[in-house]
Amino acid sequence: MKIHKYDTVIVGAGGAGMRAAIEATKRSRTAVLTKLYPTRSHTGAAQGGMAAALANVEEDNWEWHTFDTIKGGDYLVDQDAAEILAKEAIDAVLDLEKMGLPFNRTPDGTIDQRRFGGHSRNHGEAPVRRSCYAADRTGHMILQTLYQNCVKEGVEFFNEFYVLDQLIVEEDGVKKSAGVVAYELATGEIHIFQAKSVVYASGGTGKFFKVTSNAHTLTGDGQAACYRRGLPLEDMEFFQFHPTGIWRMGILLTEGARGEGGILRNKDGERFMEKYAPVMKDLASRDVVSRSIYTEIREGRGCGPEGDHVYLDLTHLPPEQLDAKLPDITEFARTYLGIEPYTDPIPIQPTAHYAMGGIPTNVEGEVLADNTTVVPGLYAAGEVACVSVHGANRLGTNSLLDINVFGRRAGIAAADYSAKADFVELPENPAELVVSLVEQLRDSQGTERVADIRRELQETMDANVMVFRTEQTIKTAVEKIGELRARYKNVSVQDKGKRFNTDLLEAIELGNLLDLAEVMAVSALARKESRGGHYREDYPNRDDVNFMRHTMAYREVADDGKDSIRLDYKPVVQTRYQPMERKY
Amino acid sequence: MATPTLDKEDAKPEAGFADSPYITVTFRIRRFNPEVSADATWEDFQLEIDPKERVLDGLHKIKWDLDGTLTFRRSCAHGICGSDAMRINGKNRLACKTLIKDINPAKPITVEPIKGLTVLKDLVVDMDPFFQAYRDVMPFLVTTGNEPTRERLQSAEDRERFDDTTKCILCAACTSSCPVFWNDGQYFGPAAIVNAHRFIFDSRDEAGEQRLEILNDKDGVWRCRTTFNCTDACPRGIEVTKAIQEVKRALITRRF
Numbered sequence: 001m002k003i004h005k006y007d008t009v010i011v012g013a014g015g016a017g018m019r020a021a022i023e024a025t026k027r028s029r030t031a032v033l034t035k036l037y038p039t040r041s042h043t044g045a046a047q048g049g050m051a052a053a054l055a056n057v058e059e060d061n062w063e064w065h066t067f068d069t070i071k072g073g074d075y076l077v078d079q080d081a082a083e084i085l086a087k088e089a090i091d092a093v094l095d096l097e098k099m100g101l102p103f104n105r106t107p108d109g110t111i112d113q114r115r116f117g118g119h120s121r122n123h124g125e126a127p128v129r130r131s132c133y134a135a136d137r138t139g140h141m142i143l144q145t146l147y148q149n150c151v152k153e154g155v156e157f158f159n160e161f162y163v164l165d166q167l168i169v170e171e172d173g174v175k176k177s178a179g180v181v182a183y184e185l186a187t188g189e190i191h192i193f194q195a196k197s198v199v200y201a202s203g204g205t206g207k208f209f210k211v212t213s214n215a216h217t218l219t220g221d222g223q224a225a226c227y228r229r230g231l232p233l234e235d236m237e238f239f240q241f242h243p244t245g246i247w248r249m250g251i252l253l254t255e256g257a258r259g260e261g262g263i264l265r266n267k268d269g270e271r272f273m274e275k276y277a278p279v280m281k282d283l284a285s286r287d288v289v290s291r292s293i294y295t296e297i298r299e300g301r302g303c304g305p306e307g308d309h310v311y312l313d314l315t316h317l318p319p320e321q322l323d324a325k326l327p328d329i330t331e332f333a334r335t336y337l338g339i340e341p342y343t344d345p346i347p348i349q350p351t352a353h354y355a356m357g358g359i360p361t362n363v364e365g366e367v368l369a370d371n372t373t374v375v376p377g378l379y380a381a382g383e384v385a386c387v388s389v390h391g392a393n394r395l396g397t398n399s400l401l402d403i404n405v406f407g408r409r410a411g412i413a414a415a416d417y418s419a420k421a422d423f424v425e426l427p428e429n430p431a432e433l434v435v436s437l438v439e440q441l442r443d444s445q446g447t448e449r450v451a452d453i454r455r456e457l458q459e460t461m462d463a464n465v466m467v468f469r470t471e472q473t474i475k476t477a478v479e480k481i482g483e484l485r486a487r488y489k490n491v492s493v494q495d496k497g498k499r500f501n502t503d504l505l506e507a508i509e510l511g512n513l514l515d516l517a518e519v520m521a522v523s524a525l526a527r528k529e530s531r532g533g534h535y536r537e538d539y540p541n542r543d544d545v546n547f548m549r550h551t552m553a554y555r556e557v558a559d560d561g562k563d564s565i566r567l568d569y570k571p572v573v574q575t576r577y578q579p580m581e582r583k584y
Numbered sequence: 585m586a587t588p589t590l591d592k593e594d595a596k597p598e599a600g601f602a603d604s605p606y607i608t609v610t611f612r613i614r615r616f617n618p619e620v621s622a623d624a625t626w627e628d629f630q631l632e633i634d635p636k637e638r639v640l641d642g643l644h645k646i647k648w649d650l651d652g653t654l655t656f657r658r659s660c661a662h663g664i665c666g667s668d669a670m671r672i673n674g675k676n677r678l679a680c681k682t683l684i685k686d687i688n689p690a691k692p693i694t695v696e697p698i699k700g701l702t703v704l705k706d707l708v709v710d711m712d713p714f715f716q717a718y719r720d721v722m723p724f725l726v727t728t729g730n731e732p733t734r735e736r737l738q739s740a741e742d743r744e745r746f747d748d749t750t751k752c753i754l755c756a757a758c759t760s761s762c763p764v765f766w767n768d769g770q771y772f773g774p775a776a777i778v779n780a781h782r783f784i785f786d787s788r789d790e791a792g793e794q795r796l797e798i799l800n801d802k803d804g805v806w807r808c809r810t811t812f813n814c815t816d817a818c819p820r821g822i823e824v825t826k827a828i829q830e831v832k833r834a835l836i837t838r839r840f
Contacts, residue, residue, distance in 0.1 A: 037711060039754050040657075040665040097735040100725030102743060102750050102786070109737035134750075140664065141750065148724040186704065215659040251662045332662060335681060338636075451648030494652030497619045500705040503652040 001431055002191045006031040007418035009180060009195035010411070011163045011222055014041030015139070015403035016382025017201030018146035020411030021155045024199070027415035031193065033161040033182050035202075035217065035505075038147050042203060042215045043403065046139025047329065048116060048256035049131030050096075050404070051397035052089035056110045057129045062086040064122060065130065069398060070577050072118040072285045073356075073391020074532035074542065076235070076550065078573035081363050081387045085398070085405055092404040093132050101145040103134050104325075114325075115259040118285040118395040118584070127283050131397045136254050136326045142400055160185040162505060164434045166198070166225045168375070169424050175230075175369050177377035178424040181434045185505065188498030190438070192430050196421045197414040200226070200359060200367075200380040201407060206239075207509075208517040209352035209466070210458035213245055213252035217509075222384040224512035226359050227519065228433075231369060232552040234386040234570065235357035236516065237524035238533045240394055241467050243289040245351025246336060247309040253329045253348060255396040257312060258282040260325050264293065265311045265345065266301040272310075277584035284584035287393040287533045290350040294467050303347060311345035350467055356394055356533060357523075358386040360552065360570070365410030371552065371570045377417060377424065381410035388550065391572075392532020441507050446490035450507045453484050453491065457510075457517060460484075465521055470538045474525045481518045488514055515555075522565045523551045544579050548572055606632040609684060610692040611642055613654065617705050624703070628692065635685035639672055639693065643679060656707035663819055666755030670707050671696040676757040676817040698760035700769060714756045717772045721780040721798055726791035742787035749782040749827050751820040758814035758824050770803045774814035774824045777805055781827040784840050792840050796831070805832050 008024045010017050013034035024030040034041075053060040065086035070077045097103060097111060104112040113129040121128040134141040150157075165181040179194040205220025206212040227233050243264070244253040258264070264282050266272050276292040277284035284292075293310050296302060303309055314322060314330070319342045322330050330341045339346055359380040360368040367378040382403040389402055457480075464477035488511060495503035529543035530536050550570040557563045608630060616624035629646045640658055647654045656679070657667040663681040670679055673687050673694055687693060701709040727736075752775065759765050759773035780799055784792045799805045805828055814824040834840040 036659055036665075036667070037715070037754075040659050040667050042660060042665070044753070045660050045662070045664045094735055098725075098727075098731055100783075100786070100788070102746070103735075105738055105740045105743050107740065109739050111735050137751070140753070144750070144752075151719050152724040215665065216661060217659045249662075328664075335663070335683070449648075450652075495655075497617065497653070499617065499619050500655050500708050502655050503647070 002189065004031065004191060004193045005423070006193060006195045008197050008199065008414050009033060009193045010199045010201060011180060012041070012200065012202035012384070013038035013157060014201065014203055014382065015043035015142055015146060015400065016407035016410070017199070018150050019404050019407030020199050020201055020381060020414065022146065022149050022153055023408055023411030024415040025153050025155045027412070028418040030415070031156050031158060033158045033163050033180070033193065035160060035162045035185070035221070037159050038150065038157060039143060041143060042218055044140045044143040045213070045215065045252065046142070046400050047136040047252060047254035048259065049114065049133035049138045049397045050093060050142070050400035051116065051119060051130050051395070052093040052132055052401065053086065053130060054090060054093060054111060054113060054132065056106060057113050059121070060128055060130055062089065064120065064128070065089065067123050067577060068119050069389065069395055070391070071124070071582060072395040073393055074582055075544070075548065075579040076388065076391035076531060076572055078388050079575040079577060080573050081389045083575065084363055085389045085401060088405045089401050092401060092408070096142065096145055096404065099145050099149045101134065101141050103132055114256060115283060116396045117255045117258070117283045117289070118280070119397070120280070124279070127280060131256070131259065133256065135324070136256055136328045139400060158182070161191065163202070163221065163225060164437065164508065166229050167427060167430055168229045169427055171424070175375050176424045177375055178426050181431050183434065183438065185500055185502070188501060190431050190434055192426065194423055194426055196418040196423055197377045197379060199365070199410050199414045200384050201382045201410070202384050204355045204383040205513065205516050206352050206355065208457055208461050208513045210462045211245060211248065211250040211349065212352035213242055213250055214352065219509035220512050220516040221509065222380070223358055224515050226367070227515060227555055230555060231367065231375065232360055232554050232568070233357060233519055234360035234550050234552055235388060235523070236355070236520045236553060237527050237551060238356035238392050239352060239520065240286055240354040240356060240533050241290040241350040242353035243286055243293055243350050244312050244348045246332065247347035247349050249336060250351035251332055251336060252351065252353070253312060253332065253346065254326070255286070257314060257326055257329060260321060261317050263313045264289070265313050266296045267303045267307070268301060270301070272296050272301070280584035285393055285395060287535070288584055290467050291535060293350055309347045309349045312348045313345040314341045315343055315345060352466070354394055354399060355383055356386070356388070356390040356392065358384050361385045361387055363387065363409070364413045365406055366413065377421060379410040379414045381406040392534060437508065438504065441491070441493055441504055442496055444492035446492040448487045448491040450491055450493065450510050453488055454510050454513070457481065457484055457513060461517060465524055467535060469524060469534070469536050471525065474521055477521045478518070478525060481514060481521060485514050485518065519553045519565060523553055523567065526567050527551065548579065606634055607689060609633055609642065609689040611646060612692040612694045613706070614696040615706055616703050617653070633684055635683070635689055637684055638680050639682045639684065639687070639695070640668055640679040642684065642693070643695070655705045664753060666753035669698050669755040669757040669760070671698055676761040678755060678757065678819045681819050698756060700760045700762070700766045701756070711756065713769060714759060714773070714775065717776040718754065718779055721772065721776045722791055722795055723779045723783065725783060725786065725789050727788065728790055736788050738787055745787070746782050746785040748822050749778045751822050752778050752782070753820060755819065757817040757819055761813040761817040763811060763813065764807050764809055771807045772799065772804055774828060777828050777831055778822060778824055781831050784831065784834060796835050796838070799831060800835055805835065808832070
């Protein structure tokens with residue numbers, strides 16, 4: 001066991017982590033712990049763009065962007081945070097450009113912008129060109145540019161280090177962060193990182209679904225580490241299903257395809273979104289479009305022999321436009337489906353995409369231990385966090401924005417805190433939990449296999465807590481997850497070695513997914529209304545009287561060691577926008 | 585959710601989705617685990633797989649259902665993150681971008697780690713020398729003077745000039761396919777040169793001369809023997825050899 005001491009430790013090296021690292025490294029002695037090489041992070045898979053009211057191509061302003069974000073989130077957005085997001089968006093894009101990001105350009109040489117779902121002119125009048133982009137690989141360019149600048153700034157990375165535990169010490173009734181415990185993949189060695197401040201930027205948790213755009217590695221490790229140590233998780237019932245995943249595979253096809261003029265069609269060739277969203281049509285918000293697709297499928301207008309998908313039609317767009325603006329996604333269609341998008345429509349279905357919920361933070365990125373109390377020295381940013389700028393449904397292009405705005409804020413705040421704070425003394429046996437977790441799994445002679453439990457988890461999540469939910473389906477999921485958690489105690493791995501034991505890590509990741517799936521399902525069961533990405537067929541309307549509030553889920557451990565979930569609620573911050581009916 | 589339909593138009597299989605039963609394929613994988621043995625060996629696995637699935641899906645079937653000790657890197661599974669470059673049937677490819685049907689499943693599919701980097705376990709190699717070469721070419725925008733308030737202007741043509749080399753995902757398929765790199769790991773290798781090219785030809789950048797000097801080194805661009813292995817190997821379709829030639833030409837003319 002090795003003990004390291006850093007002022008600031010950042011967990012994760014995607015967009016949020018590296019944006020934080022660039023700031024923190026300038027201000028404090030910083031280490032970035034990442035389970036993947038930085039350029040492998042899933043920020044790189046983001047395609048369509050990053051929203052900012054630059055007004056380079058048409059009239060726009062940050063106030064309209066704020067409104068769209070709040071409306072898109074079905075009024076569960078904390079409005080003070082949304083305003084910061086929209087205001088700081090402009091500098092966030094300009095900063096990236098100055099760091100070298102090769103945005104597409106207008107004829108004037110400024111950053112080009114295109115339309116995206118839910119982004120509108122003057123509070124919903126018509127779509128607006130707000131998304132700053134680099135072809136359909138904007139996330140790739142952001143990830144590369146941030147990594148390039150990390151190289152420039154000399155950021156210190158610990159690659160293939162898995163953070164498995166968050167050290168929390170209680171002093172005078174106040175929970176404080178003392179550091180993290182990490183597992184080094186190459187050697188199996190356990191490392192303690194004592195740090196004055198810790199920033200979680202470890203990404204999402206989409207792998208508890210089967211059809212998902214998420215990478216295999218998105219297993220909610222940061223959320224789970226904090227949750228296990230008694231910190232709450234906010235709004236976990238809100239998960240975004242992106243309308244256009246490749247049928248059965250879930251690979252993302254950017255909303256930018258519709259921003260460029262692509263159209264969704266049912267088996268009759270009908271442009272069905274006109275029925276559901278007369279103004280924004282195919283560019284309505286993602287929750288609306290995903291529900292519309294499944295409504296078409298349920299009512300017998302789906303495509304294919306099994307009627308289980310619809311088409312994304314790009315055939316009316318000039319091939320030159322597809323080559324210039326959508327080169328990657330058209331290549332995905334060719335590679336994985338053998339389809340030529342110039343001439344044939346692409347079969348798609350909604351795909352599990354983004355966790356709106358996560359570790360609750362305030363606008364400085366400080367993690368909350370309850371509705372109001374900050375955990376000194378603990379920060380989170382990006383998909384792992386819930387500020388909440390996305391509320392019940394995130395708008396497309398607002399996540400690349402979120403990681404830059406709040407990654408930067410968290411990096412600065414964490415380093416500033418490190419500058420004035422002292423180290424918190426490590427608890428006795430800091431590695432205890434991780435050592436027992438690792439040894440138990442490695443030594444287990446149990447009969448259950450990771451792959452079986454994971455498969456069953458993903459199947460139950462897809463079947464029961466996807467786009468449409470009811471009390472009965474969610475209860476089925478809760479029960480099944482409970483059964484799987486019990487079976488997980490009897491899981492064993494075949495690889496007993498220390499070197500690059502990915503078998504063991506997959507088992508640990510599955511434990512995280514099970515914990516978080518349960519939180520999601522239990523939170524969803526209690527929310528007896530429909531809002532944004534959470535749609536209850538048995539409660540089809542939004543209920544502002546009872547549910548205009550954030551869910552806060554806590555893990556409670558009884559004396560006999562059994563754990564359960566306690567739900568509490570937190571008020572939504574409303575400033576200038578009164579909730580209205582949401583129409584597109 | 586499946587809804588039967590009588591519509592004849594829909595009864596015909598869609599492009600790319602003709603009925604294809606599972607087939608039996610053999611994966612012949614290069615195994616190495618120094619905790620167990622100092623020698624690498626070949627191991628065969630037979631599995632049932634839909635030929636439209638990816639080589640990565642086959643590796644997962646083996647790991648998840650047959651042998652949990654099989655070790656490889658992967659993340660996004662659709663050719664964007666660059667984790668799973670490996671040598672498949674003797675050619676460098678991404679396992680997640682290679683479909684079984686495209687590589688003759690009638691014969692055993694051989695899977696080996698990429699060459700020229702130290703093998704650490706099974707298909708996992710030491711990527712540190714690769715990333716070191718990348719870091720050595722100053723892979724970041726360098727500018728002087730005061731920053732503008734708004735964005736730096738760049739014409740669409742100037743932006744297009746280096747578009748091809750911005751696509752790099754640092755998977756190392758190119759560098760580890762290069763015979764010069766196999767013989768001498770000191771050579772910067774194609775990926776590092778591609779990333780230098782990305783900045784040398786960016787109209788906003790002001791450190792082109794410095795990067796050219798770095799690549800004028802004995803281990804720099806002049807080692808390239810234009811075998812085009814790198815171009816063939818690139819899963820992003822970057823014209824790697826062309827980029828290297830453009831850097832050489834810039835060194836001679838000092839115009840970029």
